[in-house]
Amino acid sequence: xxxxEQDPGPFNVPEGATVAFNCTYSNSASQSFFWYRQxxxxxxxxxxxxxxxxxxxxxxxxxxxxxxxxxxxLIRDSKLSDSATYLCVVNQAxxxxxxxxxxxxxxxx
Amino acid sequence: NAGVTQTPKFQVLKTGQSMTLQCAQDMNHNSxxxxxxxxxxxxxxxxxxxxxxxxxxxxxxxxxxxxxLNKREFSLRLESAAPSQTSVxxxxxxxxxxxDTQYFGPGTRLTVL
Numbered sequence: 001x002x003x004x005e006q007d008p009g010p011f012n013v014p015e016g017a018t019v020a021f022n023c024t025y026s027n028s029a030s031q032s033f034f035w036y037r038q039x040x041x042x043x044x045x046x047x048x049x050x051x052x053x054x055x056x057x058x059x060x061x062x063x064x065x066x067x068x069x070x071x072x073x074l075i076r077d078s079k080l081s082d083s084a085t086y087l088c089v090v091n092q093a094x095x096x097x098x099x100x101x102x103x104x105x106x107x108x109x
Numbered sequence: 110n111a112g113v114t115q116t117p118k119f120q121v122l123k124t125g126q127s128m129t130l131q132c133a134q135d136m137n138h139n140s141x142x143x144x145x146x147x148x149x150x151x152x153x154x155x156x157x158x159x160x161x162x163x164x165x166x167x168x169x170x171x172x173x174x175x176x177x178l179n180k181r182e183f184s185l186r187l188e189s190a191a192p193s194q195t196s197v198x199x200x201x202x203x204x205x206x207x208x209d210t211q212y213f214g215p216g217t218r219l220t221v222l
Contacts, residue, residue: 034210043199043213044152087152096142096167097211101151 003027004100006088012106017078021103023071023088032091033064035073037084038102044087047073078107111135113214115200121220122190130185130217132200140203141183142167142211143175145196152199158183190221 006023013019025033033050048055050062050071061074071088088100116131134141143155144167154167158177172194174186183202187194197218201211 043215045213046210049210096154096157099144099152101149 003092003098004088004090006100006103008101008103010104010106012108013078015078015080015107015109017107018074018076019078019105020075021073021086021088021105023073023100025069025071025088025090025098027090027092027098028066028069030069030090030092032097033062033071034089034097035060035062035071036087036089036099038087039084044099047086075105078105080107080109083107113200113202113212115198115214115217117217118215119218121222122187123222124191126190126221127186127188128190129187130198130200130219131182132184132214133182134200134202134212135181136202136204136212137180138202138204138212139180140205141177142201142203143173143183143185144199144201145169145194146199146216147196155185155198190219192221195219195221 003026035047036044037047038044050064054063059076063072083106085102085104087102090098092098113134139160142157144152146152153169156175158164161180176184197216199216200214203209203211
């Protein structure tokens, strides 16, 4: 079983749509969780950290379910500029982060 | 504030040639990392340095060596390049490897012929 698994997509949605990405992780001892965004041929950048209580940043909502070892990202009112690859990231044994392979989102007008 | 910088941006090597990828950060971070990213494989950790003076292997260290020259700089060396090392290489840094955001450089696109 891979350590961090994501549906690769692509997710093709119209502007204004709501889209949700899911991620599962295998190490129950993982402590920190993140969503990163990567634009084509660019470096990954932090989108948001994921907290146990769930957290929201504008149109983006992240949730964590430790019992199910599951992380989600919800994007409301999608914009063209949201088109990118979204990486689910989990810490590993306090020394390094483990990256999922990413979910590709394409928002069209 | 430049963040994380990497040189070169692009490089083409012949099989067997050597080269060093340079990385520097100006955020006074303790930890630095080298990743490679291949299509369909995601980001894979090559080596990391949790603090100045220490380095450790990541998931895919074979064929690479690293040097943490000082707190700012972390270099990646390919002693004898192979076509399997064709990839995009990213350097990153963070203050706390467990909880803190990793900041990435713009990447080096390496092709080995």
